[in-house]
Amino acid sequence: MEQPLPTYQVNGAEIRKLRMQAGLSTAELAERAQISRRYLNHLENGYRTRMRPTAHSRLRAALDLRADSTQLLLEPPEGPSEKR
Template identity: 70%
Template sequence: MEATPTTFQVNGAVIRKLRMKAGLSTAEAAKRARISARYLNHLENGYRTRMRPGSYTRLRTALGLPADSDQLLALAEDPPEER
């Protein structure tokens, strides 16, 4: 059984894109996810990049994504090439 991560690293640009696609303002999406609009704004602008599991789940739900979706997650950077 896998343990739940303590935080999720998210992609703010994807969050903004999905929020806008859903037709939600920052305030509306934040209210649905039970997070502050300022926190959501910080995520979207890259000032913050990590979310706790509860907040992450609520935001994913507020944006209408399925439970198994990982669309909000930041992709791991490719390892540097060897010379």
């Protein structure tokens, strides 16, 4: 059976705070991170709380956060062998 891909549980309020500090609109940050504006809006408002590693990496880069930054995370990433 195929294992689920790992995901990161992210802090939407922190994403919004950092976006606003950077002086970016939702559309601007979404474009920089190569994600949809709707997806970013859902993350910021808590409708969605999980991201795949590639999207998380692009969002960190768009916000000029270090590659090893955990600032956007609520908890460590879940791997295929960990419980959800």
